[in-house]
Amino acid sequence: MKTSLLSMITAFMVIISIQCFAQEVGQVERLVSPEVSSTNDVTFRLKAPAASSVKLSGNWMPMVPNANGQGASRQLVDMVKGDKGVWTVKVSALEPELYGYTFIVDGVTTLDPSNLKVARDGTFRTESLLYVPGKASELYWAKTGPKGTVRQIWYDSKSLNLTRRMQVYTPPGYDDSKDSYPVLYLLHGGGGDEEAWPTLGVAPNILDNLINSGKAKPMIVVMTNGNPNQAAANVVTPVIPASDLPVGGMGSMLFEKSLVADVIPYIENHFRVKKNKESRALTGLSMGGLQTINTTFENPNLFSYIGVMSMGFADMSRFGVKLDVSKRDQQIEDLKKANPKLYWIACGKDDFLIESVVTMRSTLDKHAFRYVYRESPGGHTWTNWRIYLSEFAQMIFK
């Protein structure tokens, strides 16, 4: 009790001191938002006395077809103006998950200024984050227990003539051990970069939690930048030479080549890793799924564990991407002969790319190519990719 009282007093002093300090440096008054109840009801609040309309947009909300018949938009929820110009809405019993949300103030999308949890979804958007606790999201938290290290590393990519950045996760115990480890190469999607998996993907926490509970083998995870025209995520720190291109390079095969020619040799020369096929895994989502397909077709004996997330044999021409598929039948036969221990395909049943997965599966079936298929609810979302990573990591290097 004594300690508890002392720590309460300390806590109170800290709050007072920071609030006074904040006034000196110009902080604004902050509401409690979002507020998560014990039953996972969530209340959102925004002070906007002069606004005529405030709506909530959260990525748990359903998409509805647009009035003009083209595309779909999220079904927004109106917030209600109350005392002192504070707009409020309460959402009932959200499922445990890591969500993104924004407010729409008189038509303009804004973050929740009361919430400092913010994440960027590649070149698409920046959103406020909401963690709803529970079984489905417990893997995403940094829990007590041993933890891995994430390194932001610059390496020379000779094949792209760029010094580039990647993020490398080493598992708990790596720095104090003499063991060699297997390596998972983990690729992001179109619009993303090397910061996607460590932030929105929560890969370091997922791996720490799976490894600490004995559900996954200790492994190194390499999170590259899959845009061959980009040195690094050019977001907080400007990078020279800075590319003005948004990102991309799907179908160019340039990233796939640099992964094999530059990234894997760098990792195998700078980390204590097992340098054989059985100790290499490759998986990626969307564009990274395409890069996984391409890389393993071109290099059938490099990886024993292969995971394709939310991507299949897509006709990418509607995205302006031309793929050379003339060698595909031969490539499938070559990979079949190489006999990887796992070829895993995962897709959401509402994913806009699900048809490409149907095509891929029927093509592979014609070749009697062995793969495991995992279909989940939902679409082309980080919710699915976090789940897929947590499942794939438990199946490899065993």
Place this chain on the structure above:
Amino acid sequence: MKTSLLSMITAFMVIISIQCFAQEVGQVERLVSPEVSSTNDVTFRLKAPAASSVKLSGNWMPMVPNANGQGASRQLVDMVKGDKGVWTVKVSALEPELYGYTFIVDGVTTLDPSNLKVARDGTFRTESLLYVPGKASELYWAKTGPKGTVRQIWYDSKSLNLTRRMQVYTPPGYDDSKDSYPVLYLLHGGGGDEEAWPTLGVAPNILDNLINSGKAKPMIVVMTNGNPNQAAANVVTPVIPASDLPVGGMGSMLFEKSLVADVIPYIENHFRVKKNKESRALTGLSMGGLQTINTTFENPNLFSYIGVMSMGFADMSRFGVKLDVSKRDQQIEDLKKANPKLYWIACGKDDFLIESVVTMRSTLDKHAFRYVYRESPGGHTWTNWRIYLSEFAQMIFK
């Protein structure tokens, strides 16, 4: 020319493919904002057809006293509504610097949705970032050339009974060398955390650039979390046990003790570092300046290079912080005897803590304690702290 044409076509294809892809995943139309001209005029744009007022708030703008006589606020600039509901303002010839800015839409502070460069200033705010190029900001850019590595490391703090996170920068060449390096311990301010110096502080780029140009010695830089009640920045990744306290602990001496008892031994056991006083430097800003003063007074023989930024002998009682200064005269004499190679004090002349620096200097002068004083224009700002880091890093380990 051939390569150039090919790369232009590739670039075009990439843009098309990402834009089409973005429509599929629900991206919104994006304006060019901010647009920096060759003469550093900057145009800001926001689409807000339904808004009745849009203002620009940038941290280059002057503070003006509030109408009620209490405190000061930034002098906002009105934006003007034009075609298709796009609000615009052009700011002339901004000085080269890294700025933060926001839009105020009908009274609500929002980020610039066209700009994905976003940074969090501790618990205070999240802002859109604007880099204006030129001599004063060239140290902040990731240039071509060798680069250091930043590690996010979890370590056991026995004295705080927490597994905590810090960020450790190793200089270009560290991983391929057998040399031992000196270490700079670099502390953030109140409201900040271990992500402050690597993001808003741009410390990795500043160090890379100074080391590569021979202006600073190769060194390791340790960026801790200075809030003794906090395991790690609890922003993108929730941390269990999560503290509900905003941050703080000024005056508790708990962080200072853990720095000496936990952080320095961890670094000296896990990195190739020179383990002597002449190879240790300590500097910090604001709360981190206070922690620098406290740590070096309590441990006069630990650091040869000491830098106090934007802090002095402050009366912290107005912030609810009680400091025990009964031993100060003796501590000054002890540190004087220890004879550090550099005791550096830096402050902006408009800093709200400048009086504490005046008090500190006159107290040190009474003891004929040798220090170097650097006064800069401006106030309690990241502009000053980036400049101070770049100056301090050039004076140490020489």
